[in-house]
Amino acid sequence: MQSEAIIRRSPLFAGLSDEDLARIASITTDRAFKRGQIIFSEGETASAFYLVVYGRVKVYKVSPEGKEQVLHIIDPAEPFGEVPVFSGHSFPANAAALEDCQTLVFPRSSFLELLRREPSLAMNMLGLLSRRLVRFARLVEELSLKEVPARLASYLLYLKDKSGGSSEVDLDIPKNVLSALLGTVPETVSRILNRMATEGLISVEGRRITILDNQGIQDYAVGL
């Protein structure tokens, strides 16, 4: 069973004994979602949270007019939907599968029990939530204090870092999701990518982007 393997890989469960890991695995159930499928919606009562086994998930908000703002892209081995486990009540945002994916479902009450018994698990969870807060603070900062080109440049640098420093990076998400993550619309992303290309900072071939002028991109990222 691969569920225990993915649990073992997740930072959330780092440092726990084999017995604990087995006990954790025992309270989970598997659940698959098809690409585009909604996993949960804002306001719904939450009776469980999820861990991604494979595939990716977006967590997002929607305006009355239908515009989206992506809050997180969840990669394999990362949990999502864990907030209402502790703040009570209901999901504060929506989640949908970006690709076909497999998840592990952790029922709220069983997990809380485990948590109470195992201080390390609680500490891991505190670390997880704190890192999320740090990321949120950065997101707020970017949305409020920077313009779209700077956000896009930041994202390119993030991709570069993620790919181990290579100047050739692949957009890991479709551009409409990217724009929703940057708090803008696809048209704007398209235009800015274009501008950066004509300025000689990058070259774009479909979803593959090559950073030609690292310094130039960094200047963009801080706002010229």
Add this chain to the structure above:
Amino acid sequence: MQSEAIIRRSPLFAGLSDEDLARIASITTDRAFKRGQIIFSEGETASAFYLVVYGRVKVYKVSPEGKEQVLHIIDPAEPFGEVPVFSGHSFPANAAALEDCQTLVFPRSSFLELLRREPSLAMNMLGLLSRRLVRFARLVEELSLKEVPARLASYLLYLKDKSGGSSEVDLDIPKNVLSALLGTVPETVSRILNRMATEGLISVEGRRITILDNQGIQDYAVGL
């Protein structure tokens, strides 16, 4: 000593035994800040977090150009600066005193020890961080998906709710702080307040605002 009184009132320490509360109080030290004084800055190594005894504190980000975005207004009995206790390292934002205030300082290591010993305290902290995440998600939503008038209307409704439902509310913070909280500038806040007044939705006398048309404000809050 009022420190134990404020600890007792804080949700973070709810449900703990008197001994625990005494032990918690014993690891804290007092620290006062003058109005406007910086408490900590982004990037600084964090060796402690704070609990407000009286006065209020703003937690905020600053752009290279000096523009501010307020993330939280911290009221008495609320903690702040607790994130780096768990995510390691350094403060992800800045904090400054909005008024003369008194705080309790919790050293990181002693607090972590307490936390490990007392599961309820860990659960309380998980609840606290989760609520912060919910608030952040809402902030991101407002900044990205709503225009300034809608954000301002939301804030007015928040004030009304906070004051127990009275239609007469007092702005609890100066307008330049309010604008930084709404992700805009004082001029814009001024103009929108004016527009709402001429539309008969509110009346403004200095810092006191009377909501004349609740439905109208609610319509504003969701975007017309």
Add this chain to the structure above:
DNA sequence: CGGTGACTTGACAGGATTCAACAGAAGTGG
């Protein structure tokens, strides 16, 4: 009483969204 900070108002510029049309790419089904 000079001075600083809070707040307001007007004029202006500009970044970004909206609307619309279109080109490829991808996925579906007969």
Add this chain to the structure above:
DNA sequence: CCACTTCTGTTGAATCCTGTCAAGTCACCG
């Protein structure tokens, strides 16, 4: 295997919200 639909991405033009700049009022404090 090809036509058809759908989704993704691009480009252009017009609009508008919001920030910036500048000036000026009012209140409070040393």
